[in-house]
Amino acid sequence: MTDVKTLVVKIGTTLLSGAHGFDGRLLEPIVLDLIRLKHEKKMNILMVSSGAIGCGMNVLGIKERPKVLPLKQATAAVGQVTLMHYYETLFRVYGQGLKAAQVLLSAGDLDNRETYLNVTNTIMTLFDLGCVVPIVNENDSTATDELRFGDNDTLAAKIAAKIDADLLIVLSDIDGLYDQDPSANPTARLVEEVQAVTPEIEALAGDTRTQTSTGGMKTKLAAAKIVCSAGLAMVIANGHRPSVVRDVLAGTCPCTRFGRAETVLPHRKRWIAYGRKPRGVLVVDDGARRAIVENGKSLLPAGVVAVRGNFAVGDAVQVVDGTGREVAAGLVNYASVDIERIKGRKSDELEQVLGRRDFDEVIHRDNLVIL
Numbered sequence: 001m002t003d004v005k006t007l008v009v010k011i012g013t014t015l016l017s018g019a020h021g022f023d024g025r026l027l028e029p030i031v032l033d034l035i036r037l038k039h040e041k042k043m044n045i046l047m048v049s050s051g052a053i054g055c056g057m058n059v060l061g062i063k064e065r066p067k068v069l070p071l072k073q074a075t076a077a078v079g080q081v082t083l084m085h086y087y088e089t090l091f092r093v094y095g096q097g098l099k100a101a102q103v104l105l106s107a108g109d110l111d112n113r114e115t116y117l118n119v120t121n122t123i124m125t126l127f128d129l130g131c132v133v134p135i136v137n138e139n140d141s142t143a144t145d146e147l148r149f150g151d152n153d154t155l156a157a158k159i160a161a162k163i164d165a166d167l168l169i170v171l172s173d174i175d176g177l178y179d180q181d182p183s184a185n186p187t188a189r190l191v192e193e194v195q196a197v198t199p200e201i202e203a204l205a206g207d208t209r210t211q212t213s214t215g216g217m218k219t220k221l222a223a224a225k226i227v228c229s230a231g232l233a234m235v236i237a238n239g240h241r242p243s244v245v246r247d248v249l250a251g252t253c254p255c256t257r258f259g260r261a262e263t264v265l266p267h268r269k270r271w272i273a274y275g276r277k278p279r280g281v282l283v284v285d286d287g288a289r290r291a292i293v294e295n296g297k298s299l300l301p302a303g304v305v306a307v308r309g310n311f312a313v314g315d316a317v318q319v320v321d322g323t324g325r326e327v328a329a330g331l332v333n334y335a336s337v338d339i340e341r342i343k344g345r346k347s348d349e350l351e352q353v354l355g356r357r358d359f360d361e362v363i364h365r366d367n368l369v370i371l
Contacts, residue, residue, distance in 0.1 A: 055079030171239030176256030231264030280309025
């Protein structure tokens with residue numbers, strides 16, 4: 001991977017947690033590795049760092065991850081100061097002129113097309129300065145559950161896709177995806193290459209058991225779907241290994257590599273699929289699924305069998321088949337209350353049912369992204 005010009009590195013909470021909770025000293029070898037790469041390769045490097053809530057828990061003496069939203073936000077606000085202090089100190093002492101920059105985001109920042117584009121402008125300007133490493137984190141102190149990324153694996157994937165990074169490296173506390181749980185099965189084997197995140201691959205994933213963490217292998221596989229559909233590469237590797245990022249780039253590190261998708265989504269469709277927060281779900285029949293997936297058709301009201309959620313015209317929704325498997329994402333031409341009335345109907349019946357016929361399609365194919 002010698003041709004990497006823009007690199008995103010995600011550092012998980014489990015990497016920053018010692019025997020007594022958050023331990024900022026664990027950041028040092030990773031940051032030093034990235035500083036050396038930045039100076040030697042002159043590449044753009046962006047870090048996505050977990051740890052604000054875990055750090056706040058340590059400062060406040062909280063043993064279990066807060067479950068109530070206001071307490072989570074307050075804990076993150078306390079922890080964010082200490083977390084960035086560690087990064088600022090490391091770059092000031094070891095950076096040889098490199099500076100750290102903090103970028104706090106919520107899902108709402110990507111939901112709006114204008115602010116979605118402004119995120120890129122800010123990050124690209126920081127790259128252009130040549131001496132700055134942006135550090136991105138979810139704005140846990142203000143984000144509500146409705147406007148959360150939910151985990152920093154997803155955030156890292158969306159940012160990597162947004163800035164057209166060449167590679168996303170997700171650093172965890174294990175070498176990658178295994179065919180069995182390695183903590184329970186000593187014969188578990190590392191899956192070194194994943195060409196596509198299939199249901200069989202997803203079945204290998206397990207959830208995290210760490211009190212300070214929200215991610216797990218399932219969230220990493222979801223991130224891989226986002227990254228690979230944008231035509232980027234992704235690696236899961238063990239952040240406890242010395243010089244792990246350098247060794248991943250050299251191809252000498254045990255890890256799981258995810259291949260790029262054959263069809264790359266353009267930026268607008270990336271925004272539709274992964275930038276906007278889905279406000280509801282449309283369940284479609286098999287005929288509609290085939291028309292969308294195999295023939296690239298729009299979603300017509302005749303193919304909709306169920307409507308879930310309350311959403312308005314122009315909102316993003318998920319499209320799923322009868323088994324609940326996600327088929328597509330798109331921007332709707334009708335509100336949920338209207339789709340409930342016209343589901344299963346032919347397009348030429350819309351005026352009779354609604355008193356108007358704004359569009360023939362529930363979602364036009366130009367606003368529909370196959371997943």
